Amino acid sequence: MIQASVSQPVAAGEGAHVLQSQNRAEPSSQRRPAGARERGELTRDRLLEAAEEVFAEQGFFRASIAEITRRAGVAQGTFYLYFPAKEEIFRELVRKMSHDLRRTLQEAVAPIIDRRDAERVGLETFLKFVLERRNLYTVMRECEFVDPELHRWYYRRLAEGYVRGLRQAMARGQVRQLDPEALAYFLMGAAQMIGMRWTFWENTLPPREVIETVVSVILHGIDPAGLPREPRATPGTSEGHSPGAPDADPPAAPGADAPGPEPEAGPRA
Amino acid sequence: MIQASVSQPVAAGEGAHVLQSQNRAEPSSQRRPAGARERGELTRDRLLEAAEEVFAEQGFFRASIAEITRRAGVAQGTFYLYFPAKEEIFRELVRKMSHDLRRTLQEAVAPIIDRRDAERVGLETFLKFVLERRNLYTVMRECEFVDPELHRWYYRRLAEGYVRGLRQAMARGQVRQLDPEALAYFLMGAAQMIGMRWTFWENTLPPREVIETVVSVILHGIDPAGLPREPRATPGTSEGHSPGAPDADPPAAPGADAPGPEPEAGPRA
Structure with missing residues (x-):
């Protein structure tokens, strides 16, 4: 399940336009050659993984962007190429x-x-x-x-x-x-x-x-x-x-509990 | 239900020993004469009520002791006669x-x-x-x-x-x-x-x-x-x-969902 989400990363919310419009190269320890866009996605994923750890350990209010970038192995300024604020990486x-x-x-x-x-x-x-x-x-x-x-x-x-x-x-x-x-x-x-x-x-x-x-x-x-x-x-x-019979949905998708993996931009998009 | 808990206030946790051992008089706007102990309980209740409001509105991490004492109508130093820290009034x-x-x-x-x-x-x-x-x-x-x-x-x-x-x-x-x-x-x-x-x-x-x-x-x-x-x-x-039949509790207390209003001191007492 996790593999699936890694190979098809979730489309970004508000943070994405920053990546797409600025798309700058940044310090990277990647060894294999990669386009700026691909490097950007890797860095974004690293920031998200680091943020997940830091938020879980310290809680949102105690967590700092400095700690997130330290664990992601990027300069602190790099954070802002991807996310405008700590709130936004949390939302993502x-x-x-x-x-x-x-x-x-x-x-x-x-x-x-x-x-x-x-x-x-x-x-x-x-x-x-x-x-x-x-x-x-x-x-x-x-x-x-x-x-x-x-x-x-x-x-x-x-x-x-x-x-x-x-x-x-x-x-x-x-x-x-x-x-x-x-x-x-x-x-x-x-x-x-x-x-x-x-x-x-x-x-x-x-x-x-x-x-x-x-x-x-x-x-x-x-x-x-x-x-x-x-x-x-x-x-x-x-x-x-029976009273209150619901719409009869087509039986073609039995037990479909969740909508498909469409891009999501959250409730405010 | 709320009246019941007001007339028989919950026995205090760690904060209580501060009240009982120090039990100092503090500024009070009460008009009727009251012993120091009774005034102390009223002040403590006012602090708890104010803290409940402030935590609910601002969240624990954003809330300040200054705002709690302001709403309770007491000097900021009075807070520490009852609770050693913001964490403790929250726990209470x-x-x-x-x-x-x-x-x-x-x-x-x-x-x-x-x-x-x-x-x-x-x-x-x-x-x-x-x-x-x-x-x-x-x-x-x-x-x-x-x-x-x-x-x-x-x-x-x-x-x-x-x-x-x-x-x-x-x-x-x-x-x-x-x-x-x-x-x-x-x-x-x-x-x-x-x-x-x-x-x-x-x-x-x-x-x-x-x-x-x-x-x-x-x-x-x-x-x-x-x-x-x-x-x-x-x-x-x-x-x-039936397999796994539980202890047959005496039927004298049917449907008793909750233990009685005994004094509580929390999980660390």
Whole structure:
């Protein structure tokens, strides 16, 4: 997953125009010949990696641009060729994390036909992502205080794909009729807290019984058959007799949890 | 709920010994005669209220002691009679929020016999708490970056009472046999995300359909009857035939979600 995002770097937000318009050569320790543009991208990636480390260790407010450029191995002035301020490299990291997480979830659940299987795979994929990307997890959470609007964008963007997948599953009778946005935030919150309690605090995936409990509660919670006093929804016909039936999305993209890896420029672009 | 916590102020953490040992008179605008001890508590409460506002508006790292004392209407030096540093008044606010929330939940669910009713009431009580105490919600979340250990303590303490209530409900057959800690964090995460999305972002309680979706998924998810392929647990006898049956807590305290309002000194006491 990480490889994918490295080979196709996320299109830049506000920082990108600085790179494209100025595109200056800067001190570089690269050995192989490279065009100024390519060197620029490498330097930008190095700055982002260094910033991710420094923000995670020291927090946004304590972190300094001097420390970021020191770890990236570039002169302090080079920073400003890519990012106008500490806030902007922080925002770019949040956008990158959002993109990487949604792409990772999409790749994991796209081949899955049944939403109920997708819920388990989605949870496990999210927890693995948190384990591999602990730093970015911290960065994203601090975002609430650095840029509240971007923090909301992060959750709204994640919820959009979730809502789409749930609506499709409701239309197919795999999930009973519920408010899809409420259900999406409910499930996101559950996954995030489990990720915090086990993956983030203990730096390990949760024990099997924790995963089984969470998956079991979700599957029973959303299962049309779990409603003994209500008629069981028949797959493919549930739209007809349930209140609030959602738009029937084309079934061509089952379980698509996240939009594709399109370029992103954040909520203000 | 808030009145209750005002009339019985939370026992102090590390800050308290400063008050008790020094207990000096300080400038006060109180008109009625009061002992030095009582004036001290009033001043301490004023400082806490001012700090809550300033932290919520400016964030911990930008907030200054000068601004806190200005809003509390006391001289800047007075601050140090009660709290050794900005970090300490912040920690005291987090402990106070933890205490107030657990007490509020306990008072709401204590009279409820059936855990399934307690889940709905607990969720609604939590959301009302967030609406009334928006500032403290922000403060508690920033705690992850100010004092990670205290942040964990906050969730562990909340989970403890939740686990106790769930174990009792499992023993009574109201909730099927699941990992109680996993279930507690799952439910806490779901409530927190719903609180963020509606109550915190939009400064209002969620619409009825959101509450109904969340409660419905929880109740179906935990209901022993929602498991058509497993024997239904009979109330009062479920401990005998279920794997992992928890300690049978005495049924004298049904639905007790939170420990009582005992003095607290935080995770380091």
